[in-house]
Amino acid sequence: MNPVELKLFYWPKDRLRLTVETPGEERSYATVKPVWAAPLSRTNQYLCLMDSKGKEIVMLKDPTTLPPDSWEAVQQELHRRYMTAQVSEILSARVEYGATYWRADTNRGPRDFVTQSLQENAQWLSPTHLLLIDVDGNRFEIPDVTQLNHHSRAYIESIL
Numbered sequence: 001m002n003p004v005e006l007k008l009f010y011w012p013k014d015r016l017r018l019t020v021e022t023p024g025e026e027r028s029y030a031t032v033k034p035v036w037a038a039p040l041s042r043t044n045q046y047l048c049l050m051d052s053k054g055k056e057i058v059m060l061k062d063p064t065t066l067p068p069d070s071w072e073a074v075q076q077e078l079h080r081r082y083m084t085a086q087v088s089e090i091l092s093a094r095v096e097y098g099a100t101y102w103r104a105d106t107n108r109g110p111r112d113f114v115t116q117s118l119q120e121n122a123q124w125l126s127p128t129h130l131l132l133i134d135v136d137g138n139r140f141e142i143p144d145v146t147q148l149n150h151h152s153r154a155y156i157e158s159i160l
Helices: 068-081 150-159
Strands: 006-010 016-022 025-029 033-036 047-050 056-060 084-096 099-106 109-116 122-124 130-133 139-142
Touching: 006 068, 016 056, 016 068, 033 068, 084 150, 099 139, 109 130
Parallel strands: 084 139
Antiparallel strands: 006 016, 016 025, 033 047, 047 056, 084 099, 099 109, 122 130, 130 139
């Protein structure tokens, strides 16, 4: 699909929609979810547009080739979907039945969140850069664990 054939817009104000306008045909999708195919290794490349059932509509290698209004709408949705909070301190952390319950101070204020399957949802991006993804898909980033206080580092060392 040619990216210029894709028109992404909000209607109503909180629902991203897609209209595909090809010569002689027009298709619409009432709900569209933009998802990065490889958000950590190929930042800003390979954007997948999914329908409401999670089925792929189209994969775009370079989403910046979308029409400007469509790209702006996609960026708004991606910002909402991939919002990342920076953790400045871990106040508490405990493991119960495979789930880890965290309480942390972040740049977005205090947060309580739960992670499961830390093999998949605690990702070391470098030897000191940690990314935690909670059960709702929210992302909590610790750019440098060595900069955390002693208690915060102790929680990470005991759990990971």
